[in-house]
Amino acid sequence: MANTQGASTRGDGGALRCLKQVGLRPTRQRLALAGLLFGDSHRHVTAEALHAEAVDAGVRVSLATIYNTLHQFVKVGLLDEVVVDPGKSYFDTNTTEHHHFYHEDIGRLEDIPGSSVVLGRLPDPPAGKRIASVDVVIRVTGDR
Amino acid sequence: MANTQGASTRGDGGALRCLKQVGLRPTRQRLALAGLLFGDSHRHVTAEALHAEAVDAGVRVSLATIYNTLHQFVKVGLLDEVVVDPGKSYFDTNTTEHHHFYHEDIGRLEDIPGSSVVLGRLPDPPAGKRIASVDVVIRVTGDR
DNA sequence: CAATACATTAGAATCGTTCTAATTACCGAC
DNA sequence: GTCGGTAATTAGAACGATTCTAATGTATTG
Secondary structure, eight states: OOSOSSSOSSSTHHHHHHHHHHTOOOOHHHHHHHHHHSSSSOOEEOHHHHHHHHHHTTOOOOHHHHHHHHHHHHHTTSOEEEEEETTEEEEESOOSSOEEEEETTTTEEEEEOGGGOEEEEOOOOOTTEEEEEEEEEEEEEEOO | OOSOSSSOSSSTHHHHHHHHHHTOOOOHHHHHHHHHHSSSSOOEEOHHHHHHHHHHTTOOOOHHHHHHHHHHHHHTTSOEEEEEETTEEEEESOOSSOEEEEETTTTEEEEEOGGGOEEEEOOOOOTTEEEEEEEEEEEEEEOO
């Protein structure tokens, strides 16, 4: 039974190329996950959600692998991790500099168009430290 | 056995007044925790850390009560909760508007002097939503 | 295609946090 | 003060997200 599972019958050389470039072995699981994650538009996923989506799409992959893969993708710069909720991690396929709305009521993360947040002035980092990143999260909730 | 445990022999009317004002019963535990939290300078604590500190100071209090109390304090505006780490919550005694350095290497949170971060421009919230808060976290790490 | 290094896996373990049901403490009325 | 009712505290179990472990499977290299 060659080609065990979906995500391959199309021009998904994108996923392959992408993994090659960052030096990760193109395994069946990583190819499938890259296929799910790196489509036309940017995405925000949790580990559990991606796992559900993969299983749903007929991709056999364990939750452990989801975690491994997400963290590897972060390490090589394919993904960003966004911290907005103690106890859940979000992963963002948009790795360009930008910020987020977090919909507290429904637990959804949304990109803010780059230009509409302006950081006027940044403080010097504490002595002996360097700035790793600047995260801006605007928490929003239902109106009423 | 009156006055079971420390934190009372001094002019800690501060803690008492503070609880009265927000309408929380001044129990032994809440008084002790308020005493630990609201001193001269602002603090950033995790639940576990505060518990350790309390036990250390001879205050008999359970971890469950630490969590209950911290959340109540947040609800009445005595504390802010700061999200910087998936899987740990920090509580901040500084409830005025300000932002944070997060020392990723050692898991420490530090206030940024109010004036040294300037948000030049904020986006409109998504339709039907209102902005609950704007969090800026500058992640820093050891130099080398 | 064999050898080897790397990936994946199920399930157990861990972490921080929340829940539960039982006990204890505060507080106002007497 | 004592009593009673309500609210707070508690130990320990339960929980959800994540990480770990040791065994099995798979991509790569020669």
